[in-house]
Amino acid sequence: MSNRKAEWTEGGSDNSAGGAGSVPSVNTQGAAAGHANGGARQGSQKHIEKVVLHYLKRKGYRGAENALRSDAKLIGQESTLGDLAQAFPGSEVGSDASVPNWILFYNESEEGNPDAYNQSYGELRRWIDSSLDVYKHELYAASYPVFVHSYLDLLMRGLSGKATEFMKRYGSDHIVHHGKVIAVLKTLTTKAHVEENALSRLYRDNKYGIRMTRVGFELLLAFLQDHHYTLLMRTVNQHLNIRTVDGGAAVSSEADADVGITGHTQSQLDHFNSQDIALGSVPLDPFVRDEVERTLQGEAGRMVKDATAKEASELLDTFAKVRQENAASALSADDAMPMPPPRGVEVAQQIADLKALRKRVKLGPAALPSICMYTLHNTSNSLTCATVSDDLSLMAGGFSESYVKIWSLKNEPLRGFVGTINPMSINSEEDVDSIREKTSEPYRKLVGHSGAVFGLDISFDSKYLISCSEDKTTRLWSLDTYTNVVCYKGHNYPVWDVAFSPQGFYFATASHDRTARLWSCDHVHALRIFAGHLADVNCVRFHPNSKYVVTGSCDKSVRLWDVQRGSCVRVFTGHTGSVDTVAISPDGRIMASAGEDQTISVWDLGSGRRMDTLTGHTGPVYSLAFSQEGTLLLSGSADETVRSWDIKRSSSASEHPIVVQRRADQQESAPDAAATDPDAMDVDGAEPNGTSASPKQPPLPSSAEAKKRDAAGIWKAKRTTESEALLKTWRTKSTPVYSLMTTKRNLAVAIGAFTL
Amino acid sequence: MIYSKSTIKNISESIGVPKLKDGITTAMAQDVEYRLHEIIAEAMKFMRHSKRTKLTVTDINSALRVRNVEPIYGFETGRPIKFHKTATALEEIYYVDDEQIDLDRLMEEPLPNVPLEVVYTAHWLAIEGVQPRIQQNPAPIGEEEPAAKKAAKAPQKQDGVETIPLVKHVLSKELQLYFECITESLVSPDPLIKSTALESISIDAGIHQLVTYFVQYIAMTVKNNLNNLETLRTAMAVAKALRRNPNLFVEPYMHQLIPSLLTCLVSKRLCESYTEDHWSLRDGAAEQIAEICQQFGQSYHTLQARIARTLLRAFLDPTKPLTTHYGAIVGLTKLGLSIVKVLVLPNIRTYMSLLDAEMEKRDNHQLVNDGTHCQTALVNALRVLARDSNDIESLGAASAPKSKLAEVVGDTLARLVFAEPDAGKLAAAVLAASKEAKAHDSQE
Numbered sequence A: 001m002s003n004r005k006a007e008w009t010e011g012g013s014d015n016s017a018g019g020a021g022s023v024p025s026v027n028t029q030g031a032a033a034g035h036a037n038g039g040a041r042q043g044s045q046k047h048i049e050k051v052v053l054h055y056l057k058r059k060g061y062r063g064a065e066n067a068l069r070s071d072a073k074l075i076g077q078e079s080t081l082g083d084l085a086q087a088f089p090g091s092e093v094g095s096d097a098s099v100p101n102w103i104l105f106y107n108e109s110e111e112g113n114p115d116a117y118n119q120s121y122g123e124l125r126r127w128i129d130s131s132l133d134v135y136k137h138e139l140y141a142a143s144y145p146v147f148v149h150s151y152l153d154l155l156m157r158g159l160s161g162k163a164t165e166f167m168k169r170y171g172s173d174h175i176v177h178h179g180k181v182i183a184v185l186k187t188l189t190t191k192a193h194v195e196e197n198a199l200s201r202l203y204r205d206n207k208y209g210i211r212m213t214r215v216g217f218e219l220l221l222a223f224l225q226d227h228h229y230t231l232l233m234r235t236v237n238q239h240l241n242i243r244t245v246d247g248g249a250a251v252s253s254e255a256d257a258d259v260g261i262t263g264h265t266q267s268q269l270d271h272f273n274s275q276d277i278a279l280g281s282v283p284l285d286p287f288v289r290d291e292v293e294r295t296l297q298g299e300a301g302r303m304v305k306d307a308t309a310k311e312a313s314e315l316l317d318t319f320a321k322v323r324q325e326n327a328a329s330a331l332s333a334d335d336a337m338p339m340p341p342p343r344g345v346e347v348a349q350q351i352a353d354l355k356a357l358r359k360r361v362k363l364g365p366a367a368l369p370s371i372c373m374y375t376l377h378n379t380s381n382s383l384t385c386a387t388v389s390d391d392l393s394l395m396a397g398g399f400s401e402s403y404v405k406i407w408s409l410k411n412e413p414l415r416g417f418v419g420t421i422n423p424m425s426i427n428s429e430e431d432v433d434s435i436r437e438k439t440s441e442p443y444r445k446l447v448g449h450s451g452a453v454f455g456l457d458i459s460f461d462s463k464y465l466i467s468c469s470e471d472k473t474t475r476l477w478s479l480d481t482y483t484n485v486v487c488y489k490g491h492n493y494p495v496w497d498v499a500f501s502p503q504g505f506y507f508a509t510a511s512h513d514r515t516a517r518l519w520s521c522d523h524v525h526a527l528r529i530f531a532g533h534l535a536d537v538n539c540v541r542f543h544p545n546s547k548y549v550v551t552g553s554c555d556k557s558v559r560l561w562d563v564q565r566g567s568c569v570r571v572f573t574g575h576t577g578s579v580d581t582v583a584i585s586p587d588g589r590i591m592a593s594a595g596e597d598q599t600i601s602v603w604d605l606g607s608g609r610r611m612d613t614l615t616g617h618t619g620p621v622y623s624l625a626f627s628q629e630g631t632l633l634l635s636g637s638a639d640e641t642v643r644s645w646d647i648k649r650s651s652s653a654s655e656h657p658i659v660v661q662r663r664a665d666q667q668e669s670a671p672d673a674a675a676t677d678p679d680a681m682d683v684d685g686a687e688p689n690g691t692s693a694s695p696k697q698p699p700l701p702s703s704a705e706a707k708k709r710d711a712a713g714i715w716k717a718k719r720t721t722e723s724e725a726l727l728k729t730w731r732t733k734s735t736p737v738y739s740l741m742t743t744k745r746n747l748a749v750a751i752g753a754f755t756l
Numbered sequence B: 001m002i003y004s005k006s007t008i009k010n011i012s013e014s015i016g017v018p019k020l021k022d023g024i025t026t027a028m029a030q031d032v033e034y035r036l037h038e039i040i041a042e043a044m045k046f047m048r049h050s051k052r053t054k055l056t057v058t059d060i061n062s063a064l065r066v067r068n069v070e071p072i073y074g075f076e077t078g079r080p081i082k083f084h085k086t087a088t089a090l091e092e093i094y095y096v097d098d099e100q101i102d103l104d105r106l107m108e109e110p111l112p113n114v115p116l117e118v119v120y121t122a123h124w125l126a127i128e129g130v131q132p133r134i135q136q137n138p139a140p141i142g143e144e145e146p147a148a149k150k151a152a153k154a155p156q157k158q159d160g161v162e163t164i165p166l167v168k169h170v171l172s173k174e175l176q177l178y179f180e181c182i183t184e185s186l187v188s189p190d191p192l193i194k195s196t197a198l199e200s201i202s203i204d205a206g207i208h209q210l211v212t213y214f215v216q217y218i219a220m221t222v223k224n225n226l227n228n229l230e231t232l233r234t235a236m237a238v239a240k241a242l243r244r245n246p247n248l249f250v251e252p253y254m255h256q257l258i259p260s261l262l263t264c265l266v267s268k269r270l271c272e273s274y275t276e277d278h279w280s281l282r283d284g285a286a287e288q289i290a291e292i293c294q295q296f297g298q299s300y301h302t303l304q305a306r307i308a309r310t311l312l313r314a315f316l317d318p319t320k321p322l323t324t325h326y327g328a329i330v331g332l333t334k335l336g337l338s339i340v341k342v343l344v345l346p347n348i349r350t351y352m353s354l355l356d357a358e359m360e361k362r363d364n365h366q367l368v369n370d371g372t373h374c375q376t377a378l379v380n381a382l383r384v385l386a387r388d389s390n391d392i393e394s395l396g397a398a399s400a401p402k403s404k405l406a407e408v409v410g411d412t413l414a415r416l417v418f419a420e421p422d423a424g425k426l427a428a429a430v431l432a433a434s435k436e437a438k439a440h441d442s443q444e
Helices: A002-021 A030-042 A045-059 A062-072 A078-087 A099-104 A116-129 A133-156 A160-187 A191-196 A198-205 A214-226 A230-239 A266-273 A286-300 A307-329 A345-358 A429-434 A658-669 A671-676 A678-683 A703-719 B005-014 B022-049 B057-066 B103-108 B145-151 B173-186 B191-203 B208-224 B229-244 B251-266 B278-296 B301-316 B322-334 B337-361 B365-387 B402-409 B411-419 B423-443
Strands: A208-213 A240-245 A371-377 A383-388 A394-399 A403-408 A443-447 A453-458 A464-469 A473-478 A483-489 A495-500 A506-511 A515-520 A528-531 A537-542 A548-553 A557-562 A568-573 A579-584 A590-595 A600-604 A609-614 A621-626 A632-637 A641-646 A726-731 A737-742 A748-753 B083-087 B092-096 B119-126 B156-158 B161-163
Touching: A045 A062, A116 A133, A116 A160, A116 A214, A116 A230, A133 A160, A133 A191, A133 A198, A133 A208, A133 A214, A133 A230, A133 A240, A160 A198, A160 B022, A191 A198, A191 B022, A208 A214, A214 A230, A214 A240, A230 A240, A266 A568, A286 A307, A286 A345, A307 A345, A371 A383, A383 A453, A383 A737, A383 A748, A394 A453, A403 A453, A403 A464, A453 A506, A464 A495, A473 A495, A506 A537, A515 A537, A515 A548, A528 A557, A548 A579, A548 A590, A557 A579, A557 A590, A590 A621, A600 A632, A632 A737, A632 A748, A641 A737, A726 B119, B005 B022, B022 B057, B173 B191, B173 B208, B191 B229, B208 B229, B208 B251, B229 B251, B229 B278, B251 B278, B251 B301, B251 B322, B278 B301, B278 B322, B301 B322, B301 B337, B322 B337, B322 B365, B337 B365, B337 B402, B337 B411, B337 B423, B365 B411, B365 B423, B402 B411, B402 B423, B411 B423
Parallel strands: A208 A240, A371 A748, A453 A495, A495 A537, A537 A579, A579 A621, A621 A737
Antiparallel strands: A371 B119, A383 A394, A394 A403, A403 A443, A453 A464, A464 A473, A473 A483, A495 A506, A506 A515, A515 A528, A537 A548, A548 A557, A557 A568, A579 A590, A590 A600, A600 A609, A621 A632, A632 A641, A641 A726, A737 A748, B083 B092, B156 B161
């Protein structure tokens, strides 16, 4: 009762101020409100009086009711209204709908009629069917949320039978595009379910984004208004977030960024995706740099001029060139992620990378990669994940029987150190050898988890392996001793994925508990918790500069998180199914995501915009990998194929990230602000010489134009099953491809389990 | 509706709650169905993260555990569950077979085998973007597959007669190229190329599909090149290399290989002019046949007997030329001691008389040459007898009963034997063997 009072006072002030023409508290975009208001104003005086009378009666304001009745000569209406109110106990609108809304969209004939939704929605469908072809698509798209909310409203009013009938009659209309949601909705049969179910809550608590042309939108409103379908009108007002687009017919599908439920309004999304991010590469530690140069110079300057000396001097040149190239895009030293002091392995790693760089095969649409396929046999469906180390010396597989198995790809025995090592007693290779285990098997089992192992990663130096499991823990294993070193606890639900940062030391986990977390190897508790996804976080990957992590989730979105601030800086929406895998190009500009919906989306990290949608797979996509130049994308799928996709073709705009431009502009306008503002710390220096690095570029297409193009592309892609960007498909022999990666030399490695 | 009201009623009665109200059963049915869907949706996540496309009992249990519900024990199996269909009057019902297990018998049964270790294999899925046509990769779509499938269809019944269609043997392009390259190299005049090709055959692991082609190749080469000694030698070398290759399973092809080998052993003519050294070719062929007999004698008991019979027939046929006789003698010799003892020794005398007559009759250089080879071969055959009988005392040349030996093997051969440096031992062995044979005969 007190709730109603509050409504009344709040609504009352509105009512007195604006009467029937007051502004609905839950806004559609301007056009919607305006049009609705106009329509209501045209309503007859009598109608308004009737509504007010009904309202007063319901609230129990007898005096006011009688006064109005005698004034407006409305005697005789009492019984009908009273009956209606009685017949419809659940007819009050949702708690978040305000009184003006209720009054505005009040239709006496519908209010008491349990078939009202059925009838009016049926009319709407018929009307859409007979409307012009140009607008059909968008009207269909708009009818979907109306359908969902009509169904949920029916359930909320306890009219299960009517709801089932409604679903039976109209549900098939939406199965093609929203089959999964329809299947879930069908299972809801009572009010309690609607209140409890995650999906229905999602729909009821969030607005459903829709994009329409102005004409289409006005047609829809006019139709609803003319026929007094106020129930539907109310749904449109309350649950839809319609964006009108000028110009020709815009097509609205869930694949567009602002369509569907994102948990954010469009303005929020825009705000999110306009945050500055620094995508530059990590600066080289001065110690490592000097050490690499010294080592190479030492080799190059040896007295005996042999092949190694020559190679070393060439490597030195390459090193200088690479450093010069990287200097342009590198982050400043204080901006990068804090790392422990180098241990020496980084130097060897750097030299190995340089050698690999010299041997790198240039890949592109014309030069496709060589793919080495590792097939695992006798897994009997128990393999859940697999990976290989960067230097291709080790392969690891996680199994549902709670263990991790490591194989040496060089077929050398894996012999761990035993006991404690006294450095004093070690003088030669033999001494090192003597403290290793005496085993000759080229594989090892790591036992420790107590649930299926869902994710694995090997650190860049092949010294550590990290695994996550159904048992809610993440474990760090040393590859020197083949023992469990640390067990990280923190998640309260199964951990789906884990990834090492490219520089080691940090790792990130993704869990069923809807969070991703950042950890460092030396802390048993998480350093950051990334919360914001609306459902399970399925996968996590680090940005090459370790400053960001990308997560893919069951809520069909991909998010980019700032590691240092722990906040979300980009939301990528548009998938129509859960996102199971993500990959970031080695230059850090482009991201690809894929999953259950069998399509791959390519995103520009800078602008947060989708660059391309790649279709062609006929099963869930398990793994993605970019070539080192970022020109090719490889994807592995449950459909037993590896496919390669052309990336740069569609991404001319992304070569110069927008963020750099904007940053440069800001620096020009406020050179001091950036330096003094501590919040802007981690974006400073993203482009130290941004203006010179990015000379005049062709103006980017406006976002509306780009979206239109995207949308058109998607519809075309849906019709033709394979996108043009598909370069080649390699089939395997009944081996779903679990994991894919490219080495520094651009050799692609695929792992799969042979399944019968 | 998966669960009807009556199902709920039945269940409630079975657990001792009789007479549920109608409203309650309806609500229960709806709720149970909803919970089921919820659990299945949760279990699907586990299925996806296990990279499977089929839901298992384990997934359901994981989902229950995540929801803090006690898992249902006793239904987990390693194998995928098979549903069987049965039709009742009203609808079709799917059920899982639930066999009764006799615990006593189960206890007595030996433990099942340890499951196989997970192992990995590596191959090239693509080389610079091109998928190599190797065994590990599937055949390209729309090329060989349809034909192969058509051929592999189930046996078709026609007029009651069951015909099994031929299975088309698909040879990848790589293997075809390899075969062509090898056969070309084999006719190359450069000995290095030839030996490399032979070595490749003898060690390459991936050419199993080509074995039948190589056997065919050998047969055709032998058939068409009976006058070309060099080619025949190559063919023999290929046969040898194939057998040497540890990765190949040549047993099924032996019956095709042996005729070619026998041809090279006992053929009348194997070269352009008789001065060429076709003798060594025959020796090599004999060697190979003996090896085959040894290798596969276990699995094919009649193999050695059949070969020995063939050779003996050639040996004892006076109409056959001496070259054939030579081959037969060598072949029999290589088959071992017992063959020589049983088949050669008793016949030497007869044969020698024929041979002597032959050689005296015509004064032909070639004939004499051939005859000499036959004699040498016979001496070698006798030597086999001596080789395995070290315990026999060597008879002094003087004391040796030359006449006795001549009784067994004929004068000419006895003379030849005594020309040998180890004549004493030889003679003793031959005599011992013949005595043994005679004793054996008389016993019977």
